[in-house]
Each structure stands twice: as structure tokens, then as C-alpha cells.
Amino acid sequence: xxxxxxxxxxxxxxxxxxxxxxxxxxxxxxxxxxxxxxxxxxxxxxxxxxxxxxxxxxxxxxxxxxxxxxxxxxxxxxxxxxxxxxxxxxxxxxxxxxxxxxxxxxxxxxxxxxxxxxxxxxxxxxxxxxxxxxxxxxxxxxxxxxxxxxxxxxxxxxxxxxxxxxxxxxxxxxxxxxxxxxxxxxxxxxx
Numbered sequence: 001x002x003x004x005x006x007x008x009x010x011x012x013x014x015x016x017x018x019x020x021x022x023x024x025x026x027x028x029x030x031x032x033x034x035x036x037x038x039x040x041x042x043x044x045x046x047x048x049x050x051x052x053x054x055x056x057x058x059x060x061x062x063x064x065x066x067x068x069x070x071x072x073x074x075x076x077x078x079x080x081x082x083x084x085x086x087x088x089x090x091x092x093x094x095x096x097x098x099x100x101x102x103x104x105x106x107x108x109x110x111x112x113x114x115x116x117x118x119x120x121x122x123x124x125x126x127x128x129x130x131x132x133x134x135x136x137x138x139x140x141x142x143x144x145x146x147x148x149x150x151x152x153x154x155x156x157x158x159x160x161x162x163x164x165x166x167x168x169x170x171x172x173x174x175x176x177x178x179x180x181x182x183x184x185x186x187x188x189x190x191x
Contacts, residue, residue, distance in 0.1 A: 006162075013159035013167045017174075020155050024171065027137060027153070028178020034109055035060070035179075036187055040072035042103055042134070044096040044125055045113035048165045050077035052113050052139075056172045064176035069187055074103060076125075096125035106133030113168055114138065115161040117145025126150040139168050 031041065041060060043053035053075045060073035076099045077083065086095045100110055110129040112122045117140035127150060129136040138151035141164040148154040155171060157164045 009159055010163045010166055013157050013163040014170065016158040017155075017167045017171055020157075020171070021174070023153070023155055024174045025178050027155075028175055028180075029182040031060075031109060031175070031179045032182035032184075032187075034107060035071040035073075036184060037107070038072075039105070039108045040074065040103070041109050041111060042074050042076055042100060042129075043111040043113070044076040044099075044122060046077070046119050046121070049113035049115060049168065050075070052165070052168050052172055053111065054078050055169065056111060056175070059172070059176045060179070064173070064180055066180060068180070068183065076100070076103075093120045093124050096121050097128035100125050100128035100132060100134070104129055104132035104134040108132070108134040110134050110136045112136060112138045112147060112151065113140075114145075114147050115141045115164040115168070117141055117143075117147040117156070119147065122147050123150055126152075139171055140164075 043056050045053040057073035057075040060071045076096050082099055083095045086098045090098060104110060110125060112125055114122050123146050126136040136151045138147045138154045140148050140154060140156050141161060142158055143156045148156055157167050
């Protein structure tokens with residue numbers, strides 16, 4: 001594959017993401033309601049998707065564009081002691097589900113990132129979110145996939161794994177853009 005071929009493939013994946021703009025607006029508005037009301041976001045992924053999950057939570061706890069109040073967001077994949085203890089005691093399929101069961105409350109949002117949508121630990125986390133009364137949103141690669149079939153809402157992108165992963169960073173930023181735009185004015189700036 002050449003650089004040009006790679007970029008051409010990314011163009012198609014980004015076009016698929018552009019078509020998902022209404023979903024990202026809905027998610028951002030929903031996140032603003034949940035977080036302003038004291039809810040939280042739990043995020044998880046494996047490998048590069050774990051980095052994207054951490055990126056999302058950092059933008060919510062820190063800031064994206066504007067100085068504002070911090071909001072509750074946890075990247076479950078960054079909880080190394082929990083991940084390794086749960087994997088050792090319960091199996092790797094449970095590393096996120098057990099954390100979701102511990103931390104998720106009714107109305108919270110669990111964001112699950114997977115380039116394939118086939119990670120058993122993320123599928124189990126979606127099930128755990130439902131049991132906790134939280135909503136599971138999945139960012140995945142092409143449909144059909146097991147994660148999409150169990151999540152409450154799905155942003156599925158066309159393309160191969162590397163293009164999907166690259167576009168997921170854009171999706172994270174677009175979600176943060178929509179989130180900050182949807183915040184009530186009282187929560188937009190910290191004085």
C-alpha cells in the first residue's frame with residue numbers, strides 16, 4: 001500500500017463519518033444533559049481504541065476548546081490494577097464489564113470503541129451497561145458486528161481497521177465539539 005492509497009481509503013471512511021454528523025449531534029446533546037445532571041461517562045477500548053477512550057475522557061474532564069467545569073468521565077482501560085486483577089480472576093472478557101457494573105449508574109453513558117466490533121470484552125461491557133441502566137454507545141467498523149448488535153446506539157464506519165481507528169479520533173473530537181456546543185451557558189466557562 002502506498003501513502004496515496006492509504007489516504008484515499010481514509011477519505012472514504014471520513015465520508016462515512018460525515019454522514020454520521022446527526023448522530024454525533026444527538027450524542028453531544030445527550031452527553032451535555034447527562035453530565036450537567038451529575039452523571040458520568042465510562043469509556044473503553046483495546047489497543048489504539050483504548051487510547052481513543054482515554055482521549056475522550058481527557059477532553060471531558062479537562063477541556064476541549066473552552067475553559068469550563070470538569071465533568072465525570074473514566075477510561076476503564078486505564079485502570080491497570082483493575083484490568084489486570086479482573087483479567088486474572090475472571091478472564092479478559094470481563095475486564096470492562098466488571099468495572100461497568102461497579103461504576104455505572106442509571107442514565108450514565110458507556111462509550112465502547114472497537115475498530116472491528118468483535119471484542120468480547122466490549123460486548124460484555126455493553127451487556128453490563130444495560131443491566132446497570134446505563135446506555136451503551138459503540139463506535140465500530142463496518143456492520144454487522146457483535147458489539148453493534150448489543151449496543152443501544154452505534155456509529156459504524158466503513159473501511160479497514162486503520163482507517164476506522166483514524167476516523168474515530170475525528171469522531172471523538174466531533175462529539176466533544178457537539179457536547180460543548182450543547183452545554184447550557186452557565187456551564188460553558190469557569191470564572
